[in-house]
Amino acid sequence: MANCSLIISFTIRMLTMMCCSNVDRRDRDRDRDREDRSRDRDRDRDRDRDRDRDREPKPSSAPSNSTPAAPGLPPLKQMVLNQQINPFTSLPHTPRYYEILKKRLQLPVWEYKESFTDIITRHQSFVLVGETGSGKTTQIPQWCVDMVRGLPGPKRAVACTQPRRVAAMSVAQRVADEMDVMLGQEVGYSIRFEDCSSAKTILKYMTDGMLLREAMNDPLLERYGVIILDEAHERTLATDILMGVLKEVVRQRSDLKVIVMSATLDAGKFQVYFDSCPLLTIPGRTHPVEIFYTPEPERDYLEAAIRTVIQIHMCEEDEGDCLLFLTGQEEIDEACKRIKREVDDLGPEVGDIKIIPLYSTLPPQQQQRIFEPPPPRKPNGAIGRKVVVSTNIAETSLTIDGVVFVIDPGFAKQKVYNPRIRVESLLVTAISKASAQQRAGRAGRTRPGKCFRLYTEKAYKTEMQDNTYPEILRSNLGSVVLQLKKLGIDDLVHFDFMDPPAPETLMRALELLNYLAALNDDGDLTELGSMMAEFPLDPQLAKMVIASCEFNCSNEILSITAMLSGNAQDWADVLLACLPCPGL
Structure with missing residues (x-):
């Protein structure tokens, strides 16, 4: 059995290598990005130190803050702006930190920080409903880190689970930038076959399956002081199991805090499940969204989606990017090729278009393209647009600024298991009303938008389920x-x-x-x-x-x-x- 265990250990490593042939390339890209960011931070800090050294000190004056006071800001936000030394690195903050911080303080979630602090201090678990774009995924874990660092006793980390690998990686990178630290140090992520964290990591974003695997070796999850289940409304298999496990763990660990975060307003079920725990609701920054339905059902939703994108690009006089939802990689790649080819065939009088695919198997550097700006206007006034063609990951997991037009065919891929024949299939199925509402909301992030639903209003009202069917009931x-x-x-x-x-x-x-x-x-x-x-x-x-x-x-x-x-x-x-x- 000992020899077999050694062979099994070897096979696990071999399987890892074969399943993830692109991991080495991803690691090299990640290391290169780390080195570039490290050089940028060092350059910024050296510039700040040279500037401060050249400055004549005034004995009678108090030390000047690196960020001037902003009149009219609440004391809490002003205190955050006045912080000069990074508590994690003991070095001065870089100028980019303050640029990002000013944008962070404009997020809706910051208006509820005192309420959040009060609830998490008095309760062991609670439910937080925050619409997409409210800032809950990036800000709440950072507040939890501040709380954990201030507690007596052993220093524990904060875990924030995500249903998708793309979200775990991209959010971890964003939060590392916000905290002015290197990704993989104080802030890291853990996904299948890739662990970008270290012994210094105090905030870890991970897929729900990875936290479940940690629980196998550490049933009480002792290394964590706060565990956040983000995007719980998606009801993945691992999230449902984690909720049952954590419900028992909090009974045995009075020092553990559990936060269940959802982007949908139907959070009463989570409250009841966690023994009528408190609920904190945070609105997002949304503008009115005009909804359009098709008069008749579409026979070919992919063809209809491509036609709609091209019509928007040609006919809409307002600037704004497009977000098209499709079911998987093959559809997305096909749509990207056809949209690009047909727009190019329209001639130079039509504005430039940038087509960006988004799905889970894309390398991280390609996933980050969704945040690139759109092409500029042409001299003839033709508008340049960015078109993101995505799976349902863009419903709630990622926020893409600049989107004004959403095209929703109304379908997504779901795993469905037939226990009689013991076969699990990945089927294209209709989305729920909750998913349709989330998709439409992507169009109203920065200004009023439009959502083109490629199905009838009758189908939306009478045929769609209210919420997504939990994965545990179909797996x-x-x-x-x-x-x-x-x-x-x-x-x-x-x-x-x-x-x-x-x-x-x-x-x-x-x-x-x-x-x-x-x-x-x-x-x-x-x-x-x-x-x-x-x-x-x-x-x-x-x-x-x-x-x-x-x-x-x-x-x-x-x-x-x-x-x-x-x-x-x-x-x-x-x-x-x-x-x-x-x-x-």
Whole structure:
């Protein structure tokens, strides 16, 4: 068994390398960005020191602040502006820090800092509803860091979970800039196969699945003083399990604070689940949004979406960027190519257009393109526009300033599991009313906007569900049961799910794990099952990797497992390139 454990450890590393062939490139890009930012900060600090040294001191005067007083600001904001030394690095703040700080102080969430401080001081858990653009994802964790640093006893970190990897990485970078520190030091992130953090990290953004894996080795999550579940309204599988786990942890740890953050106003269910905890509502900066529906259902929503983008670019006289929601990478890449080609064919009298795709498998440096400015106007007055073509990640996880026009076909991809045939499929399904409202709200961030819904008003009112169906009710629960068993939760029937899954689905998951020898006949976790839980894979794939050691076929099984668990389009491109005749 010891030899098998060594082989399994090796296979995990091999699987990691095969599933993430772009990690090394991402690390090099990230290190290069770190070096550039470090040089910029050093240059700014040297310039500040030279400026201060050349300045004649006046003995009778008090030391001057690096930022002048801003008349009319509340004392709390003025105190923040007057802070000259970075408490994390013990160095003077850079000029860029103050530029960012002035924008931060304009976020709606800052008007509620005193209310937030009062609630988190008096309560162990509470729900915060903040509309997209309110600043909750970037500011609330920083306030929690300030609170944790001021508490006596062992210094603990703050964890903020995100449903998507793109959000975890981009928000961590933004917050590191706001705190004037290096990404990977005081502020870091952790996603599958990539950990950009260190022993100094006091604020970590991570996917909900990564925090769940930490709980397997540390059931009470002792290293954290505050845990924030962001975008809880998306009801991912890992978030639902985490809520059940954390509800039990707060009963055992009186020093732990739990904050559940949502972008939708329907937060009553979260309140009831966490024993009628307090609710803090923070409005966003929204302007009126005009909604347009199609008179008849669209047969081809992709074609209709492309036509709508081109018509907006040609006919709308107001400046403003476009945000188009599509279901996945293949649709997005196709739409980007066609929009660019058709706009170029219109001739030089039409304004320039910048097409930017956004989906989870894009490298970080390409994801940051969504924040680039649009093309300038042409001499003939034609307006240049930026068009972001995104999956539903842009609904709530990321805020893109400058968007005035939103095109919403009304679809998204969801995992759906059929327990009778034991097959999980990724299907294109209609979105909920809550998602449609979130999409429309993206058009009103900076000024009044327009949302073009490519479905009828009747479909919106009568056919769409009010909220997104929780993932736990439409997923394969094999991994869920295995993780709960690894967490030491044996009584699955009485586990406090917010939405309990169907008994049939739960029983089939138990039968599957027993068949794979991950559970014995009494339902207890076996040694094999404990090893399977360490793999970020479906139970069948984890068992296959472990069993390959016995049959001396690990290399072949690792390749197969990597293809089955990786991105289908990426592997299709790899296999196509291997064909002797690419046209076949």
